[in-house]
Amino acid sequence: MRVRHLDEAHLEVSGIGFVESALLWRLAAAADPSGNPAAEQRLASSPTGGAEPGLEEDWKEHVLPELKVLFSSAVGVVRLDIVRSWIAPGTDASLRIPLQHVEAWLLALNQARLALAARNNLTETEMEQRPPDDFQPGTIAHLFVDFFGHLQELLLEATGAADGEAED
Amino acid sequence: MPEILVEPEILEEQQTDLPWNVVVHNDPVNLMSYVTQVFQKVFEYSRERAERHMLEVHRLGRSIVWTGSRERAELYVQQLHGWLLLATLERPA
Numbered sequence: 001m002r003v004r005h006l007d008e009a010h011l012e013v014s015g016i017g018f019v020e021s022a023l024l025w026r027l028a029a030a031a032d033p034s035g036n037p038a039a040e041q042r043l044a045s046s047p048t049g050g051a052e053p054g055l056e057e058d059w060k061e062h063v064l065p066e067l068k069v070l071f072s073s074a075v076g077v078v079r080l081d082i083v084r085s086w087i088a089p090g091t092d093a094s095l096r097i098p099l100q101h102v103e104a105w106l107l108a109l110n111q112a113r114l115a116l117a118a119r120n121n122l123t124e125t126e127m128e129q130r131p132p133d134d135f136q137p138g139t140i141a142h143l144f145v146d147f148f149g150h151l152q153e154l155l156l157e158a159t160g161a162a163d164g165e166a167e168d
Numbered sequence: 169m170p171e172i173l174v175e176p177e178i179l180e181e182q183q184t185d186l187p188w189n190v191v192v193h194n195d196p197v198n199l200m201s202y203v204t205q206v207f208q209k210v211f212e213y214s215r216e217r218a219e220r221h222m223l224e225v226h227r228l229g230r231s232i233v234w235t236g237s238r239e240r241a242e243l244y245v246q247q248l249h250g251w252l253l254l255a256t257l258e259r260p261a
Contacts, residue, residue, distance in 0.1 A: 124196035
């Protein structure tokens with residue numbers, strides 16, 4: 001799988017194989033935390049760790065609904081990009097991502113990774129040290145997390161941030 | 169020497185005026201390159217400075233990424249949550 005600049009306004013993701021296609025088409029579903037308390041909690045983490053009850057209440061009332069809309073919107077953008085630009089002429093597929101949508105992709109991919117890890121209780125040890133010949137119930141979830149992370153890396157490399165610094 | 173008593177309301181007001189910390193906590197799922205880029209986007213830090221904070225989060229479990237007014241600190245925490253980083257606002261000690 002490769003990511004390159006197609007023109008001034010688009011990236012192209014090409015060489016998407018059979019397994020990668022299967023994973024990518026499940027991105028929106030993977031990013032949905034609904035019905036799983038651990039995943040829902042991870043996507044709505046506390047702003048003070050419980051230290052400021054007043055602020056926590058304000059946050060729940062005013063900020064969390066906005067964040068939920070933001071997360072849902074990012075997944076919606078990605079879903080439409082996949083549906084609209086998916087080309088699969090032979091064994092490998094490709095798709096176009098408008099540069100304006102890259103932030104939505106990065107966020108949706110991260111959302112999916114976090115929701116999957118929380119839903120499947122993937123621990124830090126499992127994330128960092130897993131034998132290649134191991135197969136546990138969470139192995140498929142891990143495969144999704146790794147693949148979405150790989151695509152995140154490719155998108156980050158293709159769109160590297162400008163190296164400017166503002167004041168403190 | 170008599171002890172100086174500070175009324176709770178005044179104390180609260182003084183604490184609100186003190187600089188607040190924006191703290192980012194480690195999450196093994198978030199990619200290091202992603203966290204670096206988020207710091208660059210949110211705070212407009214240089215890549216080098218953003219990486220320094222990212223490595224601090226990775227190695228020490230947390231990093232104070234910004235300190236200043238409560239209002240602005242809240243806004244930064246909101247932005248960091250918008251990128252799904254584990255970020256908290258901390259009252260000055």
